[in-house]
Structures are given as structure tokens and as C-alpha cells.
Amino acid sequence: MGAIQKHGPWALVGALGAAALAVVATQRGEPINALWVVVAAVCVYLIAYRYYSLYIADNVMRLDPKRETPAHRHNDGLDYVPTNKSVLFGHHFAAIAGAGPLVGPVLAAQMGYLPGMLWILAGVVLAGAVQDFMILFISMRRDGRSLGELIRAELGVIPGVIALFGTFMIMVILLAVLAMVVVKALAESPWGTFTVGATIPIALLMGLYARYVRPGKVGEVSIIGFVLLMAAIVYGGQIAADPYWGPAFTFTGVQLTWMLIGYGFVASILPVWLLLAPRDYLSTFLKIGTIVGLAIGIVFVAPHMQMPAMTKFVDGTGPVWAGSLFPFLFITIACGAVSGFHALISSGTTPKLVDNELDTRFIGYGGMLMESFVAIMALVAACVIEPGIYFTMNSPGGLVGTTPESAAAAVTALGFPVGADVIAQTAKDVGEHSIISRTGGAPTLAVGMAHIISSAIGGKTMMAFWYHFAILFEALFILTAVDAGTRAGRFMLQDLLGLISPTFKDTASWGPSVVATALCVGAWGFFLHQGVTDPLGGIYTLWPLFGISNQMLAAVALTLATVVIFKMKRERYAFVTIIPTVWLCICTLTAGWQKIFSPDPKIGFLSHANRFSTAIAEGKVLAPAKSMDDMHKIVFNDRIDAALAVLFVGLVVAIVVFGVMACVKAYRADRWTALEADPKLAPAE
Amino acid sequence: MTSTAAPSQNFRDRLRAFNKCVCDGARLMVGQGDYGTYVAHIAKTHPDQTPMTEREFFRNRENARFGVGNTSGFRCC
Numbered sequence: 001m002g003a004i005q006k007h008g009p010w011a012l013v014g015a016l017g018a019a020a021l022a023v024v025a026t027q028r029g030e031p032i033n034a035l036w037v038v039v040a041a042v043c044v045y046l047i048a049y050r051y052y053s054l055y056i057a058d059n060v061m062r063l064d065p066k067r068e069t070p071a072h073r074h075n076d077g078l079d080y081v082p083t084n085k086s087v088l089f090g091h092h093f094a095a096i097a098g099a100g101p102l103v104g105p106v107l108a109a110q111m112g113y114l115p116g117m118l119w120i121l122a123g124v125v126l127a128g129a130v131q132d133f134m135i136l137f138i139s140m141r142r143d144g145r146s147l148g149e150l151i152r153a154e155l156g157v158i159p160g161v162i163a164l165f166g167t168f169m170i171m172v173i174l175l176a177v178l179a180m181v182v183v184k185a186l187a188e189s190p191w192g193t194f195t196v197g198a199t200i201p202i203a204l205l206m207g208l209y210a211r212y213v214r215p216g217k218v219g220e221v222s223i224i225g226f227v228l229l230m231a232a233i234v235y236g237g238q239i240a241a242d243p244y245w246g247p248a249f250t251f252t253g254v255q256l257t258w259m260l261i262g263y264g265f266v267a268s269i270l271p272v273w274l275l276l277a278p279r280d281y282l283s284t285f286l287k288i289g290t291i292v293g294l295a296i297g298i299v300f301v302a303p304h305m306q307m308p309a310m311t312k313f314v315d316g317t318g319p320v321w322a323g324s325l326f327p328f329l330f331i332t333i334a335c336g337a338v339s340g341f342h343a344l345i346s347s348g349t350t351p352k353l354v355d356n357e358l359d360t361r362f363i364g365y366g367g368m369l370m371e372s373f374v375a376i377m378a379l380v381a382a383c384v385i386e387p388g389i390y391f392t393m394n395s396p397g398g399l400v401g402t403t404p405e406s407a408a409a410a411v412t413a414l415g416f417p418v419g420a421d422v423i424a425q426t427a428k429d430v431g432e433h434s435i436i437s438r439t440g441g442a443p444t445l446a447v448g449m450a451h452i453i454s455s456a457i458g459g460k461t462m463m464a465f466w467y468h469f470a471i472l473f474e475a476l477f478i479l480t481a482v483d484a485g486t487r488a489g490r491f492m493l494q495d496l497l498g499l500i501s502p503t504f505k506d507t508a509s510w511g512p513s514v515v516a517t518a519l520c521v522g523a524w525g526f527f528l529h530q531g532v533t534d535p536l537g538g539i540y541t542l543w544p545l546f547g548i549s550n551q552m553l554a555a556v557a558l559t560l561a562t563v564v565i566f567k568m569k570r571e572r573y574a575f576v577t578i579i580p581t582v583w584l585c586i587c588t589l590t591a592g593w594q595k596i597f598s599p600d601p602k603i604g605f606l607s608h609a610n611r612f613s614t615a616i617a618e619g620k621v622l623a624p625a626k627s628m629d630d631m632h633k634i635v636f637n638d639r640i641d642a643a644l645a646v647l648f649v650g651l652v653v654a655i656v657v658f659g660v661m662a663c664v665k666a667y668r669a670d671r672w673t674a675l676e677a678d679p680k681l682a683p684a685e
Numbered sequence: 686m687t688s689t690a691a692p693s694q695n696f697r698d699r700l701r702a703f704n705k706c707v708c709d710g711a712r713l714m715v716g717q718g719d720y721g722t723y724v725a726h727i728a729k730t731h732p733d734q735t736p737m738t739e740r741e742f743f744r745n746r747e748n749a750r751f752g753v754g755n756t757s758g759f760r761c762c
Contacts, residue, residue, distance in 0.1 A: 078749070276751055281715050285711065288714070
């Protein structure tokens with residue numbers, strides 16, 4: 001009787017989830033309702049949270065509600081404060097949620113919604129949420145130390161330095177890719193450029209207000225900022241239509257690239273209160289609000305999935321990104337299923353604020369489930385628009401041309417019939433000149449969101465508003481990430497350079513700061529410029545590299561977790577982290593290998609470089625290059641990308657080797673060798 | 686959670702608690718902890734010290750969020 005009461009309701013949830021999954025997986029031909037996808041996902045999350053996270057908490061971690069957390073031990077009212085579980089959940093979720101889970105699933109939709117959905121669900125339950133939860137636990141038991149420090153302490157000094165350097169390189173690629181998403185969304189779009197540009201004076205105004213007029217009134221200043229932002233979106237439509245201002249705000253991708261590089265440099269050396277902090281308020285609150293709005297919109301509108309469950313592009317011939325389902329689907333989805341970056345957050349401020357050890361299950365595992373749900377919603381948003389429109393927006397310009405007629409012909413030839421009039425009408429509906437080859441995921445997501453939200457509020461006349469709202473929302477938090485990331489990257493770089501020349505460690509003096517900032521901006525700016533001028537559309541080349549780097553960081557974090565489990569002498573439960581580590585290594589190493597050595601020039605950087613260098617030797621110019629200079633640039637870029645892939649592969653192999661050695665040593669030891677902070681030591685107060 | 690007050694009073698208390706939770710959550714999302722908790726902490730453990738003013742506390746948290754060696758303001762995915 002007890003067992004039925006305890007598990008009965010959960011069995012019903014499981015049955016409902018299984019039924020929903022069955023509907024999603026077996027429906028053929030007829031478009032299914034998106035609610036089936038949502039119901040299936042929510043049921044999977046509930047069951048995984050109730051059983052699997054509890055299993056980990058009880059067996060692997062043995063969470064102890066009586067044990068003192070760092071927040072109590074070091075309570076200073078500032079960095080270490082015991083915090084309400086729900087409040088901390090919000091903080092943690094806001095910190096992990098970003099552009100990644102929104103863009104990845106949109107790109108993955110080229111294979112249909114089913115493969116992406118299945119990986120998002122399986123990945124989060126078995127890998128992503130496990131990683132976040134484990135790292136939060138490990139950091140909490142070690143006074144909230146950072147990932148780099150944890151690796152140094154548990155694996156050794158050399159792995160620590162490797163991980164620090166790897167994190168920096170991964171951050172560079174991430175910033176470049178995110179910035180590219182913004183450039184791709186704003187290029188040739190005066191409405192979008194105006195609204196995103198308007199966020200700079202709005203943020204400055206908010207910064208001055210919060211500094212001098214009403215210090216500390218975050219809510220008040222955010223409301224002022226929000227109202228101004230909405231005004232900027234509405235007014236942006238008129239600006240774009242204006243014969244003088246419209247062209248004045250129309251920029252090419254390359255122009256926007258240089259503007260972003262300049263912006264990144266200036267913004268990251270300005271005082272934080274002036275630009276970064278107020279922008280942070282806007283992007284954080286807008287992000288949470290939009291996610292909630294999108295969830296309500298999907299439930300309320302209950303749209304149908306127009307994209308087939310599986311397209312023929314699972315074989316790797318798709319136009320959006322190259323490579324077959326294995327391993328590239330797992331690389332492309334990145335953050336929604338498992339994200340290495342969360343290891344940085346889970347070992348950042350969150351562990352210093354945990355009130356009770358038991359809360360980490362809700363915050364660490366639960367927070368990542370929520371993030372995964374955002375990815376599911378992004379997938380839904382990409383799949384409710386016409387597949388023809390989806391491929392028109394996401395195919396490289398070389399394939400679809402520039403006119404609605406050429407795009408309609410090319411996409412219809414791909415097997416997704418669409419009329420030129422439909423393409424032109426969609427562009428008109430969202431208030432843009434053209435939607436052809438707007439790669440990068442953000443415009444597609446914006447069209448999907450506009451489609452869903454305008455069905456609920458405002459109808460077709462509001463579609464342009466919602467489209468630009470969605471673009472602004474993504475651009476805003478990507479730009480915040482660019483600011484904050486450049487700043488964080490600069491500190492990391494000063495730390496690394498400080499190993500060579502100690503004067504670099506002085507973060508307060510101007511010289512080293514400017515040099516380190518310039519190096520950091522130069523690094524991501526290089527890849528951004530490369531991506532924007534890439535004739536294949538940038539995303540096609542760089543997104544896989546970003547995915548590989550992010551999944552590799554996850555493999556590194558999970559390796560650390562495995563080592564800690566061995567050191568706690570709980571190796572019989574180590575499968576919890578070994579399975580996802582092995583899977584991530586298989587995916588990323590295969591993908592890395594193919595990106596470097598694949599003989600198919602569409603996938604392999606080196607074979608692509610060879611094809612072009614052979615042509616150079618013969619004195620020929622291959623499309624899409626237009627001159628010999630272009631040819632040399634393509635070859636150079638390919639080799640840089642290949643070198644980067646080699647670096648990432650080397651990095652993860654090195655960490656795994658060190659990890660295995662540490663595990664063997666811990667296994668042979670006859671006692672607990674993990675380095676947890678002593679629970680018995682009372683704080684010195 | 687047994688309360689002898691009238692049910693409406695109880696409901697209002699809960700609403701107030703919920704409001705505080707939402708506001709605290711929103712502030713912590715942008716790195717601003719609770720000033721009241723900080724003042725109470727200083728009063729309890731360091732009665733000899735003068736706590737920072739609310740304005741100083743705000744600026745201290747702002748700098749801590751994006752300061753040296755802190756990546757907490759950095760988010761991505």
C-alpha cells in the first residue's frame with residue numbers, strides 16, 4: 001500500500017510521458033501538435049528528477065542536511081550568504097541560461113525535430129544535469145572553489161593549467177560565435193540595428209540613474225529601461241522606413257563586425273556600473289520574461305509542428321551544417337543537453353550561497369532540466385514555421401542566391417517546396433527586406449517566436465514587432481555576454497600571462513589591462529571576422545567548432561567528477577559520470593577527428609584547405625572566393641581552424657589521461673583521498 | 686506553520702513572503718544580495734563594526750559581480 005501511494009502518481013506521470021513520446025515518435029505524415037513534445041519532455045524531467053537525481057544524491061554524494069555549507073561556515077553577508085532555495089534556483093538558472101540552448105536546437109532542426117528532441121532529453125537526464133549537480137556538489141564541499149582550482153587540487157598542477165588555457169580558448173570561440181549570431185541577425189536590417197544600438201544609450205542612462213539618482217533601485221531602473229526599449233522597437237519600424245535614417249542604419253556584416261569589435265574593447269574597460277551592469281539587468285529580466293512568455297505562448301496557442309519528424313538530411317547532406325547525425329547532431333545541440341560552461345557557473349557564486357546540502361539537488365539538477373526545457377521550446381519554435389521558410393533562412397547564400405525566386409527554386413529542389421511569394425510575404429510580415437540566408441539561428445527563432453506569440457497577441461499586424469522583440473532579446477544578452485566575457489577573458493589572460501611575466505597580474509594598472517583586453521578582443525574578433533566573411537556563412541564552419549569545445553569542457557568537468565567519486569571510494573557508483581564522459585569523448589573526438597582529417601572538403605578543414613591550395617598552385621580561383629587574396633585567406637583560415645580542433649582534442653585527451661591516472665591511484669589507496677573541507681572545523685568567529 | 690491569525694491575515698503574510706521571494710530572486714539574478722541580511726549579519730557577528738550603507742553595499746556587489754577573477758557575470762548557454 002505504502003509503495004503504491006509513494007510511487008503510484010509517478011507511475012502515472014511515466015505512463016503519460018511514454019504515451020506522449022509514442023505519439024511524437026510514431027506520427028507520420030500528419031503534423032503533430034507541439035504540446036505532445038512539451039508533455040513528453042516535462043514527464044521525462046519529472047521522472048528523472050524524482051528518481052535519478054535522488055539516486056545520485058543518496059548514493060554518490062550522500063548529501064547530509066546537517067553538514068555545514070560554505071554559506072554558513074564563511075557567512076560574511078556578502079559573497080557567502082545562506083540563501084532561500086527558490087531564490088538561489090532563480091539566480092543559478094539566470095546564470096546558466098543564455099543564447100546556446102536557443103541557437104543549437106534551431107540548427108539541429110534541419111534533421112527534423114525527433115533526433116534533436118531525443119538527444120535533448122536523454123542528454124540532459126544522463127549527462128548535462130548530472131554534470132551541473134556533481135560540480136555544484138564538489139565545489140560546495142570545497143568552500144565554493146572554481147573549476148580551475150578544483151582540477152588543480154584533485155588532478156594536479158599541469159591539468160589545472162591545461163584546463164585554464166582550454167577554458168580561455170573555448171571562451172574565445174564562444175564569444176566569436178555568439179557575436180556572429182548578432183552580426184548575422186543585424187546585417188542589412190536597419191530596424192534591428194537601430195533597436196540594438198539604442199540599448200547602448202538606454203543602458204548608459206540607466207547606469208547614471210542607478211549610480212547618482214536612485215542608487216540600488218534595480219527594479220525601478222529596469223522598468224524605465226524596459227519602457228525605453230519597447231519604445232525603441234516601435235520607433236525602429238519608422239526609422240527603417242525613413243528614406244534618410246533607414247539607409248543610415250543599414251550595415252553590411254563586415255561593418256557590423258568592426259563596430260562590435262570596437263564596442264567590445266571599449267565596453268570591457270569602462271566602469272561596470274556605466275554600461276555592463278544596467279545592460280545586465282535588462283538582458284537578465286528580458287530573458288526570463290521571454291522564456292516564460294514563450295512557454296505560455298506554446299501552451300496557449302498549441303501550434304502544429306510543420307517540420308517532419310526526420311528529414312533526409314540525417315545522412316549529412318543538409319545545407320545548414322555539414323556532417324551526419326553521429327557525431328554532429330550531438331555537437332550542434334550543445335547547451336540544451338549538456339554544457340561544459342555550466343561547470344564554471346556551478347563552481348562560481350552558487351555553491352557559496354547554498355543554505356542546505358539537500359538544496360543542491362533542486363538547484364543543480366533541477367536548474368539544468370529547466371535549461372533543457374528552454375532548448376525544447378526553441379526546437380518547437382523552429383519547427384512550427386514552414387520547412388521551406390526554415391531552409392530559405394538557414395541555407396548559405398551560395399546555395400539560395402539573393403532573390404525570392406532563386407531561393408524558392410533552390411529550396412524546392414532540396415525537397416521542401418516553397419513559393420517565391422511566400423518568402424517575400426514572410427519578409428514583409430516581419431518587417432525585413434529579406435529573410436533569405438539569415439543564418440545563425442536567431443532570425444529563425446525570432447520568426448518562430450513571432451509566429452507563436454502573434455497568434456496569441458496582436459495577430460499578423462504585431463508580427464513585425466514580435467520579430468524585432470525576439471531579435472532584440474537575443475542580441476541584448478549576447479552583447480552582455482560579449483562585454484562580460486571579454487572582461488572575464490582579460491582577467492584569465494592576465495592570470496596566464498602572469499605565469500610568464502608577473503607585471504601582467506596587476507589588474508588595476510592601465511598598461512597590462514589594455515594589452516590583455518586588446519589580445520582578448522583581437523582573438524575573438526579574428527574568428528568573428530573570419531566567420532562573417534566566410535562564403536559558407538560562418539555558422540556552417542564555426543558552430544561545430546564551438547559545439548566541440550563546449551562538449552569537451554563538459555567531458556573535462558565530468559572527468560573531474562569521476563576522479564572525485566573514486567577518491568571518495570564510491571567507485572561502484574562511478575558509472576553515473578563515466579557513462580556521460582565516455583559518450584562525450586566518443587562524440588567530440590570523432591567530430592574533432594572528422595573536422596581535421598575528413599576527406600570530404602565540406603567537413604574536413606584540411607581537405608578544404610588542400611582543395612583551395614591546389615587550385616592556387618594551378619592559378620585558378622574557386623567559387624565562392626572572388627580573388628587570389630580570398631583564396632589565400634580561405635586556406636589560412638582553414639588551417640587555423642584545424643589547429644584549434646587539434647588543440648581541443650589534445651586538451652581533452654590530456655585531461656582524460658590525467659583523470660584515469662588519478663582514478664587508478666585513488667582506487668589503489670586504502671582510504672578516502674578526496675580533499676573536502678573538514679566539516680568539523682567550526683568557523684573562526 | 687500554524688497561525689492563530691485570521692485566514693485573510695495569513696493569506697496576506699504569505700503573499701508578502703512570496704513577493705519578497707520574487708524580489709530577492711530578481712535582485713540576486715543580477716548579483717545583488719539582500720542588504721537587510723547583510724546588516725543583520727554584521728550586527729550579530731561584528732557588533733563593533735559599522736556596516737556599509739545601502740549605497741556602498743550596492744556598489745560593492747556590483748564590483749564583485751564583474752570584478753577580478755570573477756566569471757559570475759559571464760553567461761552563455
